[in-house]
Every structure is written in structure tokens, then in C-alpha cells.
Amino acid sequence: MIKFKNLKTDEIKTAFSLREDGEKTYIKFSADGKEYGYFKSNIEIITSDINKLPFRVYVYTKGCYKCHKPTEILTYITYADKPTENVIFPCDFDRLLDHQNIIAHLQDPSIEYYGLNVIGDIEEFDHLLMEKYPERIKNTYSKTKNRIYPMNVCSHCGNGQGWYYIYRDINEMVKNNAEIKLFEQSSERKEENK
Ligand SMILES: [Zn+2]
Structure with missing residues (x-):
């Protein structure tokens, strides 16, 4: 649901969740998976999917x-x-x-x-x-x-x-x-x- 691009490798990945803390963004790839820290400057959140929320607001x-x-x-x-x-x-x-x-x-x-x-x-x-x-x-x-x-x-x-x-x-x-x-x-x- 959340897509982001790793600017170092140009890979586009799908995250389960993402939180920001200081200079870093912590990403989980599954509900109970390990959390991976990336420097904010190394990733780009792809916003195209965000305009379409998968639920009603x-x-x-x-x-x-x-x-x-x-x-x-x-x-x-x-x-x-x-x-x-x-x-x-x-x-x-x-x-x-x-x-x-x-x-x-x-x-x-x-x-x-x-x-x-x-x-x-x-x-x-x-x-x-x-x-x-x-x-x-x-x-x-x-x-x-x-x-x-x-x-x-x-x-x-x-x-x-x-x-x-x-x-x-x-x-x-x-x-x-x-x-x-x-x-x-x-x-x-x-x-x-x-
Ligand atoms: Zn108030």
C-alpha cells in the first residue's frame, strides 16, 4: 500500500508501515516483521498511491x-x-x-x-x-x-x-x-x- 523508492539503488518497494523519527525513516515490510531504518534523504515516498486511500474517510x-x-x-x-x-x-x-x-x-x-x-x-x-x-x-x-x-x-x-x-x-x-x-x-x- 505504501510505496517508496530507495534512492541509492533506485528500487521501488512496498512497505507495510512507515514512521519517521529524527533523520531516519523506519520501515516494516510486514505486520510483525523487523523494522529497518533508512536515512530520510535516501528514500522517496511515492505519493501517487496515497491519493487513493484504501478506506473511507x-x-x-x-x-x-x-x-x-x-x-x-x-x-x-x-x-x-x-x-x-x-x-x-x-x-x-x-x-x-x-x-x-x-x-x-x-x-x-x-x-x-x-x-x-x-x-x-x-x-x-x-x-x-x-x-x-x-x-x-x-x-x-x-x-x-x-x-x-x-x-x-x-x-x-x-x-x-x-x-x-x-x-x-x-x-x-x-x-x-x-x-x-x-x-x-x-x-x-x-x-x-x-
Ligand atoms: Zn484545542
């Missing part, structure tokens, strides 16, 4: 957890039992409940813990989103997950909106049968008019 507005001003959140919403399949509204409640995280739900009944993935759950998808929307999604440290991952940043104060809040909101909206809007199409039309 949904958008909603939430109050920033820090400054409380409204800010837009972009996320994919896919089924936990098949992470490449979009949750499309009205959604399949039986399926979401079949794969519900019941233990987590019992610990915190205020969240349904439906079997769904949002930004922060799938590393490869998070990176694709960040590459496509670098102004909105940035690598940010999360205390909850104790790692750095791409997060929506508040358009006012720049703070990263963590997985927990977004997962919580999406669960709530799904439970209330609210239809979550698609982001991509409308934004791409705007781009074309420029």
Missing part, C-alpha cells in the same frame, strides 16, 4: 479535549473482524456486537466497545491518513497508548486528539444511529476548483 466535529473549541476529526471506521472493510451506515449492529470487547465494556459501561477500528487502531491506515492530510494529522505522543502515533490535531491549539476520545465518540454516534459524514468526496471537489 469519515469526518465529524468535536470539542477539543484541551481548549474545548470545535475541531474536525478525520477517521476511518472499519470492522474489527475485517479491518479492510468499511463500516457503512446504517451499520450492521449484529456484527458490531458479535465482535464487541465485552470485558472492556463491563469495565467501562459508558462505552459500548463495538467491534470497530478508528484512527489509532491500524498503524498502516494511520500513516496513510497522515500522508494525505499532513496539516490535520500529525505524529503525537499518547499517554493512553504510551506510544507516538498519527493523531488529528486541534485546528485552534494544535493538541493531538487521542484514540480514546475518538473511539468513544464513534461508539456513541453508532449507538445513537447517527450517520457519520464522509469527508473525502466533498474535499476533493474543493481541491479541483482551485
Whole structure:
């Protein structure tokens, strides 16, 4: 899904995931494979594939957890039992409940813990989103997950909106049968008019 060119050898390779840290880019070729470090200057990320994301991008507005001003959140919403399949509204409640995280739900009944993935759950998808929307999604440290991952940043104060809040909101909206809007199409039309 992520293609890059090794500028030293001119080879084009497909990566499973990619993260940047200082002067280096670390690339994995499979989900549990070894991570390889490359100097950023030695690789070129090929962007042609990035314009076509392999999932739907949904958008909603939430109050920033820090400054409380409204800010837009972009996320994919896919089924936990098949992470490449979009949750499309009205959604399949039986399926979401079949794969519900019941233990987590019992610990915190205020969240349904439906079997769904949002930004922060799938590393490869998070990176694709960040590459496509670098102004909105940035690598940010999360205390909850104790790692750095791409997060929506508040358009006012720049703070990263963590997985927990977004997962919580999406669960709530799904439970209330609210239809979550698609982001991509409308934004791409705007781009074309420029
Ligand atoms: Zn804010």
C-alpha cells in the first residue's frame, strides 16, 4: 500500500508501515516483521498511491479535549473482524456486537466497545491518513497508548486528539444511529476548483 523508492539503488518497494523519527525513516515490510531504518534523504515516498486511500474517510466535529473549541476529526471506521472493510451506515449492529470487547465494556459501561477500528487502531491506515492530510494529522505522543502515533490535531491549539476520545465518540454516534459524514468526496471537489 505504501510505496517508496530507495534512492541509492533506485528500487521501488512496498512497505507495510512507515514512521519517521529524527533523520531516519523506519520501515516494516510486514505486520510483525523487523523494522529497518533508512536515512530520510535516501528514500522517496511515492505519493501517487496515497491519493487513493484504501478506506473511507469519515469526518465529524468535536470539542477539543484541551481548549474545548470545535475541531474536525478525520477517521476511518472499519470492522474489527475485517479491518479492510468499511463500516457503512446504517451499520450492521449484529456484527458490531458479535465482535464487541465485552470485558472492556463491563469495565467501562459508558462505552459500548463495538467491534470497530478508528484512527489509532491500524498503524498502516494511520500513516496513510497522515500522508494525505499532513496539516490535520500529525505524529503525537499518547499517554493512553504510551506510544507516538498519527493523531488529528486541534485546528485552534494544535493538541493531538487521542484514540480514546475518538473511539468513544464513534461508539456513541453508532449507538445513537447517527450517520457519520464522509469527508473525502466533498474535499476533493474543493481541491479541483482551485
Ligand atoms: Zn484545542
